[in-house]
Amino acid sequence: MKRQLINLFLGVAVVWAVSSCDIRDNKDVNPADSFLRIYDSHQFDHAIGPVDVAQTSENGYLLLGNYRRDDTDFLGTYIASTDENGHFIRNTYMRDNNVHPVGEFLMLGGQHYFVSMDAVSLQAYLNHVDDSARVVSTIGIGVTYPMFAKNDGDDQFVLLSYNSVDRTTEVSVVNVDGTILQQSAFGIGAGQEVEEPIIDHFTRTGRELPFFAGRMENGTYYANGFYNYTLSLLFTDLSDNSPRGVVQGQQDQGGISALLPLNGDNFALSRFNYGDQFASSMATLNTSGTTSANDINSHPMLEWVVDGKVKITSLELNSSVYTLIATTAKSQQIVLHFYDNTGAYVGVDYLGFSSPYQLGAIRVTADNGLAILGSTQVAGKFQRMCLFKKSEAELSAIVQ
Template sequence: MRYFYFILLCAFAWGCANDADPEADKASFTRIYDNNKFGSVIYPIDIKQTSDGGYLILGGRKLTTSNFSGIYLLKTDALGAYVEEQELDEDLVAPIGPLMLLNDGYYFFCMTSVGLQTQLIRVNLNGTIDSQVSVGNSYPAAAAQEGNNFLLLSYNNVDKQSVISVVTPAGAVQTSKAFSIGAGDAVEEPIINHFLRTGRQLPFLVGRIPGGLFYFNGFFNYTLSLSFTNLAADEPQGILQGQQDDGGISQAVPLDGGKFALARFNFGDNYFLPAATINSSGISSSVDLGGNVLPELVPNAAVKILRTTINGRQVVLYGSDTNGKQIVILGYDEATGSLVGSKYLGFSNPYELAAILPTSDGGLAVCGRTYVAGRFGRICLFKLSSQEVESAFKGF
């Protein structure tokens, strides 16, 4: 039987968990979820807070029966304590985030291990499957919620195309458009390595400018590019080109006024642009954007961006991984782009970021992976109280 233990790493000012104040225990904690399967490899993908105040974490797990990752779901209570886990059947592989909440269900995409056909999975707040429908596309790469539908970026390995689709909760494809990645194995190799997790995890993205064009960060014409499309024309309306898979956009979130919060990478270097202007109707290069260089981050770092409100101020939070094996969160004023604070998480063990989530109490939940004894990959969860968040990002 699988068992879990929880390690509570509180700040010195708080000391141990306060038995007399359970609300304080819910507001701020750190958990590491370990188990007794010596060789198990688990990694987090996304997290959502559930209606009972707890958390549902989507993850992947290493399989012995497939080169792709299996699906793992973990449910906790409001204190971050383990409630239950689900290891989905091994005929479902390669899960992607985010978990998307619609009509009291949590949706995510994956694919079948045989046939590589994309599936849309709906689970309840405990991670138990409510429904599974086939979408038909192969190799799901990125997803997003668009009203009552979902956006899906997938890779068609037969025709060598990046495909962006609008998918209903029933799994029907309302509309889609495909774009060639370019001919040759050299273009496809990093894509397949991404799905097999034998190479660098590429920053695939999909979304929509509110009321405007759709966008995807994927391969187009030999290069990892941020492309804008109306899903009708055969060519993108705008292209922000990278440099094959050595440079490009690592995260993009639309802001008001036609601007974007961007992160980009270029041959190992990382740059943040809290209020970037992009030409969505022309061709440009990500190198020309400039940005704030972040030498403390790991090369070609994965980045998460969250728009949120902290103490009445619109703030853009950037989360990533440092060379010191910590998770760092940097906050920028959305209106001015100026830095308003930072927060570093994790010590002793190496830590890597998976997702940042605003919580119902005004705090933050930060989900990531740590390595127990330096080698066993396990899911970790940091819960920051509203007071901790306000203190960290109050400005200078």
């Protein structure tokens, strides 16, 4: 009886939260343009964390998340689909050895994929998922402990992973068949204490670390992983196992937390150092030498939570290109900082009310709006995923 009452209360809370921010009272506004949705779960005790969001071919959304399982040390894989208004359609809780989903959603040959891991062999998986959140196929990739994946063109992707046997951070270019086309491996250093934060990241017994990778316009690959005892931003052409450039952090207590290549050696980025948070909308990095993250000219972000996810993207509004840096504020709202193409600060927006909200991922939508995936605590105790949609008009009003 107690369980039924709690479930009923949770359902009412979710309905209220969703309906309270609905904009349908304005008949001139398309409900797909702007909304907030909070997604309940039939699994009462599951805390569902956000990983990534992507738009489907019919302008609905795919949501990738994780949840704690009691039969493995790793987080389970959760996928959900919605319509264009953000209304829930269906979800999939993967119950087999498919665990630890990582961002980003990949678009390969016009189809959606994501990378995860086998709970026993630790091998990386490439999963093809349809618009209804059903996994169509799963193939193995010849690496272990996947950390991050990002598109590298239309038919291949960059994969960041960890090899616990060789104790190396690996950067691989992989095609849709799971074949590794290029790969470089960078030693993390000797000693158990160096590997410990990496394993704690995978089991979530420690902090979730900001692993990421990608490719610059000039063809240089970058990766944020452990190298030579320290969380470091590496630049490489994947021709050998020596990075071309290194931006060193402070063991696992400092380094780069998010990065967006702009032009040449200019980047928008965020960094952290022993709990302090910093951001720069335009920083020039030495991509062919060794430098320290602490020497990057950046601004203290005093309102940011410690260890919160930071996401950076660019978008065009009113014929001008803007940089967006998003994270979670200490007020437990999702905060969006906007900068123009000179790096000047032009606007801010806060998402969330009543309950605490945390950022998971952001994605520019087909209508030039923004999809923001996050999590919230319903009734103060039930972690559920949420999806904000901001329209192009709303975003334009922020930067004007």
